[in-house]
Amino acid sequence: MTQNLDRLNALPLRDDLRGKAPYGAPQLDVAVALNTNENTHPVPADVHTAIVEEVTAAAWTLNRYPDREFTALREELAAYLGHGLGAENLWAANGSNEILQQILQAFGGPGRSLLTFVPTYSMYPLLAAGTHTGFVAGERSADFGLTAESAAEQVRRHRPDVVFLCSPNNPTGTALDEDVVTAVYEAGEPHRAVVVVDEAYAEFSHGGTGTALSLLAGRPRLIVSRTMSKAFALAGARLGYFAAAPEVADAIRLVRLPYHLSAVTQATALAALRHSEALLANVEDIKRQRDRIVEELRRLGLAPAASDSNFVFFGGMPDSRAMWQALLEDGVLVRDVGIPGHLRVTAGTEEETTAFLTSMERIVSAG
Known part of the structure; x- marks a missing residue:
């Protein structure tokens, strides 16, 4: 291990990556x-069979690039989420981590900052560092809760360019009340903050728990991130997605890699959605x-x-x-x-x- 570290340090690595450990x-x-x-x-078993059939069909086309716009997948995702969403509101990538990274590539970066409220998902500061986005660790109460008043005050004080709200929160498991999301969005209005609600675990919420999907209308800088890794049991397929105003998806198109979502991933996700x-x-x-x-x-x-x-x-x-x-x-x-x-x-x-x-x-x- 020491020898590997010595070889790593001999490389012209970015200074801000020296001494870091991978997630x-x-x-x-x-x-x-x-x-x-x-x-x-x-x-x-029946879903496994459907995935195999879809992937087998896709395998005949692997000599060609996949659908860059993954249109069928966006349509199926919109139908699954409901809330009046259409394909134009949806975007997908290789896991919700790539979704969050793309958001920071588009709206974060040098001279800009990300605010979130710790303890929360440990990838957030790593994604910020990887995109040269300043990271601001906001505070929670002693019981790890977060009120609308506290969250809004911290947004006004720090004036972040992007805010990540994890709901249900990881690692505490608690969902945020909708008034926290609206308060954060309103507090960020003067400096046009982008607010991302990371709902990776939303399908496991207790009955009656709200979703930020219901808050999207009229809020062009609100993004709701989801994943198929958890409820859909597709952690190995790597499919994350978000719902937002159509112009947000257009912004992400500026930073996505060409043909970033493989034909096999698209086929797997389509089969799963059709057997949700x-x-x-x-x-x-x-x-x-x-x-x-x-x-x-x-x-x-x-x-x-x-x-x-x-x-x-x-x-x-x-x-x-x-x-x-x-x-x-x-x-x-x-x-x-x-x-x-x-x-x-x-x-x-x-x-x-x-x-x-x-x-x-x-x-x-x-x-």
């Missing part, structure tokens, strides 16, 4: 991996396991946060690192998110969830 959760060979918020349910009912049936089971985790961790005397996502953020441990290690020794991998006294666990299948809870009960009982 990535531990990839360990364990029986129960619940650390990266994947949908641990396999793709249903079968895929989203697993979402209800995941929500049951998530709520089960919350209930059982409370019974054990721990402090799980109410979650609108497919994971649970929990505290109440004197030594979270020791807890992480004890779980790992039982073959259960969860995420140490770097917040003292807290860990995050993905809601898996019933069997995976049982393995996690059984291990937790043993560790807590052992004291």
Whole structure:
């Protein structure tokens, strides 16, 4: 490792990249991996068959570039989201991380800034650094919540060019009230801030939880980002997308790489969208396991946060690192998110969830 680092440092690397480590959760060979918020349910057999058929058809055309505008996919995404959206409102890329990167390429950059509210998704500062966008770490309350008043005041104070709002938030799992989004947008009006609501986990929200999709009309600088990695169980396909005013998609066309969305990715996503009912049936089971985790961790005397996502953020441990290690020794991998006294666990299948809870009960009982 030291030798590799020496060779890396010998390269004419950008100064701001020296000493940095690449993003990535531990990839360990364990029986129960619940650390990266994947949908641990396999793709249903009928959806698998449909994907294979679509990809097979696309394979006959791989000597040609794919549809640069991925028109059919944008139409299907608009139909899935509803809210009066059309293909002109949709854009897609290789995962929601590329979506967010493209947004910063278009609206961030040198001399501009991104504001978000920490703790939140750990990729945000890395995306800012990669696009030479200044990063401003906004504040949350002691319980990691965010009020409309606090968020708006921070936008007025920092005057960012771009604001990222993660809802449901990662790693805490809590969704934002719609008044937070509207307050942030209004506070950014004087300096024309672009407001992005990252709804990667929206499909896992409790009934009655709002979505920023309902706020798009009349707000040309509001963007709602989604992904097919989580609810659609397509983490390996890499398909993220956003909904916004048509001119926002036009702006992203200025920075996208040519033919950035492969024919295979488009075919996979189309097949999944056309079988969304079968895929989203697993979402209800995941929500049951998530709520089960919350209930059982409370019974054990721990402090799980109410979650609108497919994971649970929990505290109440004197030594979270020791807890992480004890779980790992039982073959259960969860995420140490770097917040003292807290860990995050993905809601898996019933069997995976049982393995996690059984291990937790043993560790807590052992004291």
